[in-house]
Amino acid sequence: MIALIARLLGVQTLAASLIVYGGAAAxxxxxLWGYGAYKHHEGYSAGQLSERLVWQEQQRKAQIKAEAKAKAQQAEIDAAAFEYASQQRADEQHIASLEEAIRQQKDEDLGPPDPKTGPVCHAGIPGGVSTRIDAIGR
Known part of the structure; x- marks a missing residue:
């Protein structure tokens, strides 16, 4: 085969053999280089897929944890809001009862004068009512 190539190219047998062996080596x-590159790419792709699957699983677990945390926080917020609303209703009832006590006391203070003792003048709010109003911060 080398002799045939040498005759076709018009070169000596040594040059033809170098060309043939060099071409074969190339x-x-x-x-080999192409096969190595193929295997490298194949391994790289498999590793990339594996890492992507691991990352996706971690993201899924993180999402589940975040949702659970958000639900727990929302439950705490709802409980606090309910407690606040209950306290507001209790405060409103307490304020209403205190205002009623003030009205009664004013009616009593402004009532008709006692004919025996004369007009009664009570200045201000009685101490008991005042103390109860101060207790709720109004």
Missing amino acids: LLGGS
């Missing part, structure tokens, strides 16, 4: 080296 083909073999290129093939």
